[in-house]
Amino acid sequence: MADILLGITGGAAAFKAVTLVSILRKSGHTVNTILTGAATEFITTTQISAVSGMPCYTDLFSKESTAFIPHISLTDNIDLMVIAPSTAHFIARAALGFGDDLLTAAFLACDSPVVIAPAMNTRMWNNPAVQSNVNILSSRGINFAGPVSGQLACGTTGFGRFMEAADIADICFEILKNGEVE
Numbered sequence: 001m002a003d004i005l006l007g008i009t010g011g012a013a014a015f016k017a018v019t020l021v022s023i024l025r026k027s028g029h030t031v032n033t034i035l036t037g038a039a040t041e042f043i044t045t046t047q048i049s050a051v052s053g054m055p056c057y058t059d060l061f062s063k064e065s066t067a068f069i070p071h072i073s074l075t076d077n078i079d080l081m082v083i084a085p086s087t088a089h090f091i092a093r094a095a096l097g098f099g100d101d102l103l104t105a106a107f108l109a110c111d112s113p114v115v116i117a118p119a120m121n122t123r124m125w126n127n128p129a130v131q132s133n134v135n136i137l138s139s140r141g142i143n144f145a146g147p148v149s150g151q152l153a154c155g156t157t158g159f160g161r162f163m164e165a166a167d168i169a170d171i172c173f174e175i176l177k178n179g180e181v182e
């Protein structure tokens, strides 16, 4: 069974991360979670913890103990890191190597396979800055799950929709299988 770290960013699809956490947990995996500050505008740590059965983290600076450095402890010996849904903002910060919040610092500290599942408006996805950042991350071995075409939160239909949680989970399972973690 795998140790998975799931980062959830502040997009309209953030609530769908609850389904993904549920699928991963029901498959027997341990799922630790991080919400960005913007993600907490869309969902709560309580919602996520209730499904994961684990604490949900938001802060780079832990108030509990200096022995627990969240971005390091949460990425020690994990089998997979998943960012779902991922905003354009996270993709940009990851491509540039920012580490000024818990999720970006954890991404920098992670030496395990990573899956990013973007979700955003079609015009945002098509923006050359976003495409360039996706290409940078792909060239570094980061896996992308979606986006797919379909109905978007903004009311339009097009490319940029969050891939179904079950399909993202299947991609995660395939990566874990290839790494011989099942």
Ligand SMILES: Cc1cc2nc3c(=O)[nH]c(=O)nc-3n(C[C@H](O)[C@H](O)[C@H](O)COP(=O)(O)O)c2cc1C
Residues within 6 Å of the ligand: 008, 009, 010, 011, 012, 013, 036, 037, 038, 039, 086, 087, 088, 089, 090, 119, 120, 121, 124
């Ligand atoms: C209602 C609303 C919905 C949003 N949905 C998305 C989205 O689906 N994808 C995206 O990339 N940004 C979206 N944004 C913009 C992000 O919230 C913004 O870029 C934020 O800084 C992301 O921070 P984070 O990447 O640290 O979570 C949305 C903003 C609002 C107000």
